[in-house]
Amino acid sequence: MGVYLNGTTAYTLYKSETAKPYFVDKSQMLKELFPLVSTGNNHICITRPRRFGKTVMANMIASFFSKGCDAQDVFQNLAIARYEEYSKYRNQFSVIHISFNDFTEDCSSYDEYIGQIRGQLAEDLKAEYPNAKSYGEGKIIKMLANIYAEDPSARFIFVLDEWDFIFHQDFVTEDNKKEYLLFLRSLLKDRPYVLMAYMTGILPIAKYSSGSELNMFMEYTMITEERFSETFGFTETEVDKLYAKYQALEKRERVTRENLKNWYDGYHTYGGERVYNPRSVVLSLQNNNLGNYWTSAGPYDEIYYYIEHNVDDVRDDLALMVSGVSVPAKIQEYAATSMNLQTKDEIFSAMVVYGFLSYENGKVCIPNKELMEKFADMLQKQPSFGYVYQLAKESERMLQATIAGDTDTMVKILELAHNTEVPLLSYNNEIELTAVVNLVYLSARDTYRVEREDKAGKGYVDFIFYPEMDRDADCIILELKVDATPDAAIRQIKDKKYAMKFQSRMGEQPRYTGRVLAVGISYDRIEKAHQCKIEVLKESEI
Template sequence: MGMFLNSRNCFEDYRETVSDTYFVDKSALIRELIPALEKKNRYFCITRPRRFGKSVMANMVGAFFGKAADSSGLFAGLQITKDKEGNDNQDYHKHLNRHNVIFIDFSEIPRDCTDYRQYIDRIQNGINNDLAQAYPDFEIHTEDAVWDILSDIFQKTGDKFIFVMDEWDALFHMPFITEEARRTYLLFLKALLKGKVYVELAYMTGVLPIAKYSSGSELNMFLEYDMVTKKKFGEYFGFQECEVDRLYQIYQEETDRPGITREALRIWYDGYYTASGKRLYNPRSIVCALTDDELANYWTSSGPYDEIFYYIRNNIESVREDLVFMIAGEGVQAEVRNYAAVSMELNTRDEIYSAMVVYGLLTCINGKVYIPNREIMEQFKNLLMSKESLGYVYNLAKESEKMVKATLAGNTQMMAEILKYAHDTESPIFSYNSEIELSAVVNLVYLSARDQYRMEREDKAGEGYVDFIFYPEQRAADAFILELKIDSTPEEAIQQIKDKKYALRFQGKTGEKPKYTGRILAVGISYSRKTKEHFCKIEELR
């Protein structure tokens, strides 16, 4: 057993996954791969945003096919042991631990690595050394090209190899990699895999699509499967509704006094979609939240708003107003393609949004891009409140701290002044041609409220749909309901809040204590297109 050839690493990694309390069985993926063994179309590249289970699946594939360890105990009772009709799967017994697997994690680098040659030599020399140990009767020169050695082994023994390659695009993010190194790397993959009879199957994962790196035919043997446009493999990456339901049931059974609601999981981590339209949750965030019994941002480890800024920095003016709408929960029209963020300068709106979809910072539905959930929304909020280069959007976001305080204090004059300040900017979205634009602006000037409130738009409440409901994070804090009107009055807005019984949203079930013990405020905001004035009124409902 070697470091690359029939390594125990993937077996051990998948063993840890299977033993986790919140394990989800995705082993049916292997049923999709077995028919491709030794066929022409045996090259698969699956791209997904980070934290969507790509490495887990790569380890699973390696653990199933590889000879490193008996993995029958890992897969016993999993979906792969049955065929699609639920009968005993003969392919399972035929292929379990019967293949030579070369597993490469391209995110790993040698110690003190400073150039591409050191990086790639670790992989080539490591595979060659493993082959020399596995075939001691052969005269193997470890300084030879790995593809020559593999070809020679096949000619003499007929042995073939399954290649499992995780994070194929990791190299493109490494600081010491040059454009020339990138081209050399693609030629390495081509020489290793393309047209090689010793390749029984090639399974490769990454975030970025091959097509935007390979300008010629280097890697055109791969069939690429992304989350947005390809239906195949869609259900194996990310958690579906039914899977989260099962995990949540386990959480309730295993956790003393569980503090997370099922609805909260949806708000924080849902919002992605397969190409066939099925909803997806970020799997890592779900597992971490249930394990910790705490809702938090698990998707990024550091610098979230700086990461978003990386994508928009070349064309702030064209996306600035779109950010206002997306923060308000609206979708923005975009033509999404599989742009690779580090392979080009992102200058146009479509390039920017396409890259952000690839990385999971936005989700795409019916030709529009959205901020998927609260976890990512937190990053956008931090961006708007931290980057002065965003101009008036940044200035209004900073004003949001005053707006929240003015609302809770009943200072309607201050509220109207802030709204007038927003309207006096030169942006066309402040022309209020529809209530959607007014809603977007109001959402922006209440941006900082997201630190203290769960802010919902068009939430079903009472007997109708309300524009905004602010659910406080603290039970004793004040809650408020906000209704918007154009060419009407704030009094009419408040009357609608009363007539539609929107305040019922804050009440618990019959016989239970109220969800919130603070005040419930009705906030009416109107705008007159004739006088260009905003009017605000606040009334306490409880």
């Protein structure tokens, strides 16, 4: 057994994963790989955003097929064990498993990086095949060809995790990238010793391989291929099961099923199924707390990285997306790794590939509350966003004025929005007014769960602010009107009984104990003026 060849690392890690309380069995994926292994010389690449289960699946595949271990104790109770081919394929093959994001701290050049990989694999091959001819240190391709020539049964399954990790390293030059692509091509393309090459990464191969270097791979992305779509990310059914387990394990539940959906749902497969960010779901249940578990791996400025040189192009669309509106975009099958993102569609393509945006039916949007908080944080910290930044900075004052019933201050802040250069918002309809209101209440997201177009009572309300941090805080129902009065907005809140939404939640523990505020905001397009009105709803009106 070696480090890369028939090692036990994948088995150890995957066995540990299956023992965790919120483990999700995705082993049925293996059945789809059986025909590929059987026919030989097959190459597939799975690309997904980070933390979507790529490494767990790579460990599963390596530990299942590798003859370097006996994984019966791991797989006998998983879904794959039900299939008749299970015993035929389990632990019967030589597996070369390489995690490309694993390198030593003293590695400071591409030559050192690839040299470590070549050298270790050469050592593994020499130990397993002591009679194999050596062609010099690290000449693994010739070694593999020689091994196969001597023994045609010597064929390998390659499991290559995070293949594109190298492209994100500062020490890697453009020439190094070309060398790396040629290395993978020489290692894998048209080689009889390859039974199957299974590769994972974040960015599509097409971004890097403009020619024929890696065209032997069939690539499966989240937005272009339905196959394997349920393997990466959690489906609604899987989250339901995890939540039932959470309820059985947790004595004092602080996470609701609805909150899991609001915080971590929002991604879409090619087939239209919604999927959750798996890391965030597991950690929120494990910690009994909602939080930014996925985005904590990179601060808000990671989002800003993609747009800082093209703020003007994307600013208005971001204002709409923060409002919960999807905007049209032509998503391309690549994403740049440099700062040289030339167009809005290139920027949004990169953000979809990295998981910062979700894409469906030709439109992009911010997928969930976890990411919405990061976008909101960015908008309040970057003056380069112009009017969006100015309105976001006023959002704390707007919230406090609303709670205090200070409609004069509310009107002044809204007039600031109108008098600021706002090319997006011509105030021709309530959607544009909604975008402005989202911006001027942006800081409310820190303490409230803000829902738009929520079904409440007999109709749909524009905004409901649910106090999540402080159950003594005021609840807010906000209705918008164009060319009408704020009195009409308040009347609609009462007539359609929008407060019924709070009534059902007041039975929850802990109960809401604050006031319920009905807030009406209107804009007169002729007079070009805002009006605001606030009423505290009586108990009989709730």
